[in-house]
Amino acid sequence: MSTNWEDLLWRPIHKAKAKMDYHSQHPMDLHFDAGEIIEVLGIENEDWWNGSIQNTQKLGTFKFGSFPKIFVEVVEAVESSFESKNDYQQKKIINSKPNLPPRKKPLVTSNNNKPSYDDDNNKTDVLNKLPQLLNKIPELTKPKLSSSNNSSRENSLKISAMSFDLETYEQFESRPDPVSRCEPVVVAKDFEGFFDASVVDFTIIDEYARETPISETETIGKLSYYLTSVWDHPLYKLRAIFTWVTDNISYDCESFFSGQYRNAANGAKDVLKKRSAVCAGYSELFYELSKAARLDVWKINGNAKGAGYTAGADISGSEYGHAWNGVLYEGEYLLIDSTWGAGHLHNGQFVKSFNPFYFMCSPMKMIYRHLPTDPKHQYLKPIISSEEFLNLPYFRELCFKNGINLTRWSGHIAETSKDKISLEFEHTALEETGYYGANLDWKGQSKLAVVVQRLTHPGPNGGILYRILCNIPSNGDGHLSVYYYPRGGGEGPQLITQKIINHGTGSNYKQFVNTYGIPFIVSIVNPLEATLEHNTKVRFEINVFGEHPTPKLLVFDQSFKKKQFLEIVDRNDEQDYVTFVGDVVLSYKGKWHLGYESKDNYFSYIAEYDVD
Template sequence: MSSYRPQPRPTRRVIKRKSPNANGGLFTGLVLVGLIGAGIWYFSPSGGSKSLPPVNLGAIADKLPQGINPKTLVVTQRVENPIAGNTASFSGDGGERLDNLARTIVYQGNSVKELAALISPLANNDWEKARLAYSWITHNIAYDVPMAETRNIDDLRPETVLARGETICSGYSNLYQALAKELGLDVVIIEGFAKGGDVIVGDDPDVNHAWNGVSINGQWYLLDTTWGAGIVNDGKFEAKFNPTYFATPPEQLIVSHFPRESQWQLLSQTYDRQTFDTMPALTPRFFRDGIALVSHKKNNIVAGGDLEVTLRTGSDVQVLAQLMDNNGQPLDKQYTLSQNHRGQVTVNAAFPQPGDYQLLILSKNSQEETYYQAIAYDVTAQGVGQQFPRTYGTFSEKQVRLISPLGRTLPQNQASYFQIQVPGAETVVLVDENRRELIPLNRTGDIFTGSEIISFDNVTVAAQFPGSNQFWSLLEYD
């Protein structure tokens, strides 16, 4: 006999954050480093359903610290026609081993030469030297948030950075250049404009960040030790090693780093500043999960009371969205509805009132427990929309497509027409929890339909799949 058990509704834990300041970028207060529950409940098979897994909304914005004072930047020679290397050759092989090896190097002095002498015997080639230098710096040098925020720039020479153990981006790039040169590598400092989640910048609209280029076997690779070292969370630096920013493919780094000299884009077709400025904020997750923009390819969107964004993803990728208000605070989950059906993703957003918002789109694969930000859009809403039904984890996992009704609230004592596509389901029902009654919908292939007069609250739509008598909650209406 089939069964359905009432389930506790997801709760949320919201960590309050500072409001953004004038120099805080998109929303300095948005930290969200894995601390927004967004319904972090797990429903075992005996309980019926799983909710959505945790959402890391600040790895969401990947809170990338920045800051530059050109006066402290070590200027390097211009390289004629630098040739981009094949970053695919620097994928996982050896990277993790070298990162772990770098963690074992203990050095508390202030000599670049002495540090290089510790690293050099551990490296077998230039690639390993470049990676070990990146990994040691990102694991041992902290980002100096007060210096970046107050613009009270201290001595950023490599020796001083080593002695203090903290710096801003100019100091990071200075140290990497000095250490890599001591290891026998050709390296440059690249200055330009960077955009990301937690942006700590100066007043110059053209130059607010510095990173590096390193030559390995005659070809050039891009890296950013500042962004590889950690994140800024509520005005405090949190060490969070990120290997993504070593030998980052040029076509990926350009979405967040725009060099002053176009040759350091390392692209056959270079971007102009206008193109860079109008691109949505894309993180490494966007590329890793094979996401493609279909409907909205520019950052700024003007919408009415609701918005629909279309994407494509790989088959093993799950997507959800989070709407943020103008103060960087997350809105109720039911202001967004994400549907991934056979690689075609539709993200719907509804706005509680006219105004400015940010729409964050997050992704994960089936092996992960947490969603991370892939895309961010700035949205100006000119109307008011209706909230969507609450969805559960099974809705996303089974790639369910809700056709109607899309509104959160169903009219009482009136007929509502239900149409929902649930791949692989044997039965889809409406659940009257008060009377413990299951109302089946009609099945045509994997589409289930039915017109029902609703006279009870909290209508749950649940599905039964082959091999089990248990019904799993998909979504819930008020």
């Protein structure tokens, strides 16, 4: 005799529709997507229900589990067949699969009866509300405080020894950047100061150049006259040429990646006709357009840390060959790279992206990635040797805007036998407010977590000092990348890349804690490791910078059986930071979170720990 599954399991109390996705990591929870219909089979407590949905991966079967009722809305009531608590208990015993352990033990489950509890103390732990999802970062409402007294139990727990110890990390001395001993070459007797293109408004010139009619681009002479004849100042003439070239010439990816770039269209006339070139063609076209306008411009050849370069690589090969331009402007030698000003390569494709950094660039900045074949084209005194050039940090353009100063760095390669490395840098452009992040690309394990701590004391130049802590999982080499995220949002561009070589075995490796993007600057001092030991007391120490009013920080477990606010132990108005400290007993296994109290009495995550 066939038996319907409803005769073996709890009868549904009612049907509910999911208002949002619920994908918990708890093994006994019911997972569902927004819009799915759930048959509610039991009430665990005022916040958690039991239910089932059809298993789409195996027809004719069902998935069971617990879920927070706030994620669903009732769409259909069902007549209950349970007439008494005993009837309910009998039906529940018959149901051996699946065995769903409730978060609280319900004694009654029916349409008409509210759940009661076998432990009054547990009842005080029930949440007023359950998780809300906002911008993919979970926010959690305040749980009720437990009335139980755990002080005697907590006193018997051992204190965690997982406090941060900088001595376990390979640290590097402050090495002067070779460029710091240089100064730009000038030829004017009455030199008035170094030029900074970033303070000049080129909007009108750029718009004029970008709207050049096609009819004016037939020849080098005609185009040059159109671009430059309307401007009296040579700076505007140079800018108009730079903007037109970067806006209208695409990089010849096919020639570059096939190795046939020497045969590419590099003559100015061919480039103007085909609207495509490698670096030599960009440089040649810029030179010819400038020459036609009688501007003092020339071509420079050399090697560069460009497409395909990774920190620590040798760039003597022809694939790193590059070409750019030089100009003498008011007694100062400046450099122009219209190739890099036009865009960049990504996944084998040219991405058009105007970059004015490479227009009238200082030799003090250009030298970090451009090494001319003829040393005199560095326009530095003293010059930088090839060995020094290779050992320079791999800086991106934003490093100069942020005034990055490497205070503890190893050169282009950092080596250790400890499985751990510590580096430091200073951010001196204080008007640029944001935060830094980093990751480690290691043997195919891309984006391993790296900690960037903002320190509470200033750097040697009065700037903001940052410490990078990198844990290395094995013997070998990889690359550390540092990113900057402007305050107020936006994708963080890569600033610095560093090659890492580990001679150790990886036995000292510990995974760092996972952190979330939040709207203010937080530096976790302790604990830093992702996994914490169960039944220990751990000291949390957190610094919050430049946030007014000061947020409230707390630590809580996944089920909200316990939460603890951290106390403010230091407030420094001069450096504009607040230090939070709290000794937290990790009395439950599972996920624990460091969070803050956000709007409307909700909690948002800062970091997530695993307690085993």
